Amino acid sequence: MRTIRIGQNELVVSNIYCVATNYVAHAVEMGTKVSESPIFFMKPTTAIVPPGQPIVLPDWSKNVHHEVEVVVAIGKDGVDVRREDALSYIAGYAIGLDMTARDVQAELKNAGRPWALAKGYRGSAVLSEFIPAERIADPASIDLSLEINGQIRQQGNTRHLVFGIAQIIAYVSQRFGLQAGDLIYTGTPEGVGQVQHGDKLVAKLADLIVDNRQVV
Ligand code: MG
Numbered sequence: 001m002r003t004i005r006i007g008q009n010e011l012v013v014s015n016i017y018c019v020a021t022n023y024v025a026h027a028v029e030m031g032t033k034v035s036e037s038p039i040f041f042m043k044p045t046t047a048i049v050p051p052g053q054p055i056v057l058p059d060w061s062k063n064v065h066h067e068v069e070v071v072v073a074i075g076k077d078g079v080d081v082r083r084e085d086a087l088s089y090i091a092g093y094a095i096g097l098d099m100t101a102r103d104v105q106a107e108l109k110n111a112g113r114p115w116a117l118a119k120g121y122r123g124s125a126v127l128s129e130f131i132p133a134e135r136i137a138d139p140a141s142i143d144l145s146l147e148i149n150g151q152i153r154q155q156g157n158t159r160h161l162v163f164g165i166a167q168i169i170a171y172v173s174q175r176f177g178l179q180a181g182d183l184i185y186t187g188t189p190e191g192v193g194q195v196q197h198g199d200k201l202v203a204k205l206a207d208l209i210v211d212n213r214q215v216v
Contacts, residue, residue: 002045004183006073006092006130014181016043016125017172018069018098022162022187029190038163038171041116043098043185047125054216056123057197061101066195067188068146068154068203071096072139072165073130074182081173086166089178090133095144095205097126097213098185102194125185128203128211135208139165147202148195156189163187 002013020039021027027034049055057064075091098119105118136142139158146154158165165186172178195201199215 002048004073004127004130007132009091011073011075011091011181013045013048013183014179015176016045016047016183016185017176018043018119018185019163019168019187023156023160023189024162025160025190026188026192029192034162038168040172041119043120043125046122047120049123049126051127051129051211054214055097055099055126055195055201056216057195058101058121058123061104063101063103063194065100065102065192066146066148066153066201067098067100067192068144069096069098069185069188070142070144070158070165070205071127072169072184072186074169074178074180074184075133076178076180078173078178081170081178083166083170086169086173087133087139089169089173090139090165091180092130092132093136093142093205094128094130095203095209095211096128096185097146097201097203098188099124099126100192126213127183128205128209131205131208143204143206144189145204146191148199153193154189154191158186160189161187
């Protein structure tokens with residue numbers, strides 16, 4: 001069982017949804033196209049790396065990538081939520097890293113096989129502390145960034161999301177059903193790349209969260 005703390009409340013993590021290629025410039029760098037409706041994949045809750053824990057590179061991949069993303073925690077159950085009501089389902093926000101074994105993902109994709117392992121392995125869902133939803137005035141304009149060893153590698157703002165946060169929540173509620181404790185990784189901006197043993201990562205959500213990590 002994995003739990004997160006948001007202010008005074010503790011939530012048991014339920015499902016972890018992730019949106020693929022949700023920033024145009026990242027779709028371009030991956031040589032793919034933005035889809036007409038959001039594309040989802042999932043991570044098991046055992047993938048979570050809580051605040052303060054190092055990022056461990058799996059020994060079966062030679063090319064693990066960072067993808068910095070705004071992560072939304074869902075606070076209540078819901079189905080068929082309208083987009084205009086969707087933000088009321090958010091309990092909090094974190095900055096996360098959707099760690100990706102890119103070489104393994106490419107092999108599986110090329111073979112036409114599901115790539116759950118490449119993005120769902122133990123240690124692939126790095127999560128900062130959460131801030132309560134009310135700390136974010138406008139979810140459609142959140143800065144996010146990732147520095148590695150003092151250099152900015154990824155920088156974005158949720159205004160550039162292809163499918164915005166409210167739209168994603170409404171869609172998940174319609175197709176899967178929302179459950180309190182669900183987490184949604186909302187997609188990464190451009191600049192993804194390999195991490196190496198010894199790297200020091202600093203992920204930021206606006207000026208509200210600073211998450212420091214060591215890669216081991
Ligand atoms: Mg991602």
